Amino acid sequence: MSADSWKLTLPCTRAEADAVADDIGALAMLEPPPVLMVTEPDEDRPDDWELVTYFESKPSAKTIAMVAALAPSAAGTKPVLEHLPAADWVTMSQSGIEPVSAGRFYVHTSTNAGAVPAGAKAFLIEAGLAFGTGQHHTTSGCLEMLDGMRRRGEVYRSLLDLGTGTGLLAFAAMHLWPLARATASDIDPISIDVTRENALANAVPLGRGPGQLDLMVADGLEHRRLISRAPYELVIANILAGPLIEMSPQIAAAVDDGGTLILAGLLQTQADAVADAYRRQGMRLAGRIDRSDWPTLRMIKRRRVR
Incomplete structure (x- = not known):
């Protein structure tokens, strides 16, 4: 008090x-x-x-x-x-924040848990120093996209949440694919500390093996473990349009052939430029979710002819 x-x-x-x-x-x-x-x-x-x-x-x-x-x-x-x-x-500081339902996920703080919908997976994510509580359309769009992928029967064995913020998107992906080797990184050490606390609060196992989340502070993809764990079958990048375009060669290279890349943090007016940047890296647009002025893009990396 x-x-x-x-x-x-x-x-x-x-x-x-x-x-x-x-x-x-x-x-x-x-x-x-x-x-x-x-x-x-x-x-x-x-x-x-x-x-x-x-x-x-x-x-x-x-x-x-x-x-x-x-x-x-x-x-x-x-x-x-x-x-x-x-x-x-x-x-x-959390007053006025409402719980968020997106796909099968229900995201709340300790002050607004309410009644969790039947069949929903609930995550406790406090509002605070890191971005990604599920409140913003970019985060909820990613949750909805991930849920739809799982409902279609897609399976991923390795995943990366690039710019993880609070860890929410990594947690959601791990819930959908519990045997995957999961990685989450952020340039901000505070975000990684927050993600570690949130993992504990939500019983998400940390570590480097299958079904565990490996956390690291990294500027983009510049970290030896991020590089050594690549390529990833699923990459989630909910950041900004500018960095997404600037890092498109590195991010696309980290996606396995036939793998999926989820892009968010961009405005409607920026979606074509972001998608084009990844098309130039051998990816195709396979899906899109629009929430207000905030699209979430799903790109697939084309398989190389050997």
Whole structure:
């Protein structure tokens, strides 16, 4: 419990929101670190987002400036700082978040579990320092895509969740293919710490064998274990359109012949450019799910003629 909690609100762009999801910079070194959340207040205005930061005590001007630096588009806009009544500030940061149903999956926090639908696989994912609670259309689109693949009888024995965030997509894929050798990576060490905690909370086994999740901090695919465990029959990359295009040669190379690549984190206006980048790497578009302005693409790597 905190007797002196504070909330700082700033407008931001979608690109800034995604960047915050990947790295909160020097704020992670504060003790205790604040909880940052990004929200899309109006789905009809997909570039107008909001950055909300919760502190256990009143932030200094320097700390406020650190938050403002994460949203350069808000330069000239005065941050809104609110003093909150005594409360559990992490629970407060999760207020208003609704559980998410996507395919057979039901994703909730500890404060909104509700009644799990019959036959659903529930995951406890707290809102906090890492991106990917199931709330955003990119994450729920990936969950729906994975569910559909399993319902069609597809089987995968090795998988990679690239830019894992909270670990949710890796957990979901492991539930669908429990014997697969699973890998999850993120450039942000905090995300890997959060994924490890979430794995414990959801009884997801960690390790390097079949049916276990191997975690690592990595910049893209630049990690010896990521390279040694390739190629993967399934790769999930819910990141940003720019990095997806830039890394298309490396990501496509990590997919096994005939394997599947799920791409998300892009806008409708970016989908053709992303798909074209992977077509140039020998992949074809095999499926698409659209949630609001956020598509999820399923690419298949063409088999080479030997």
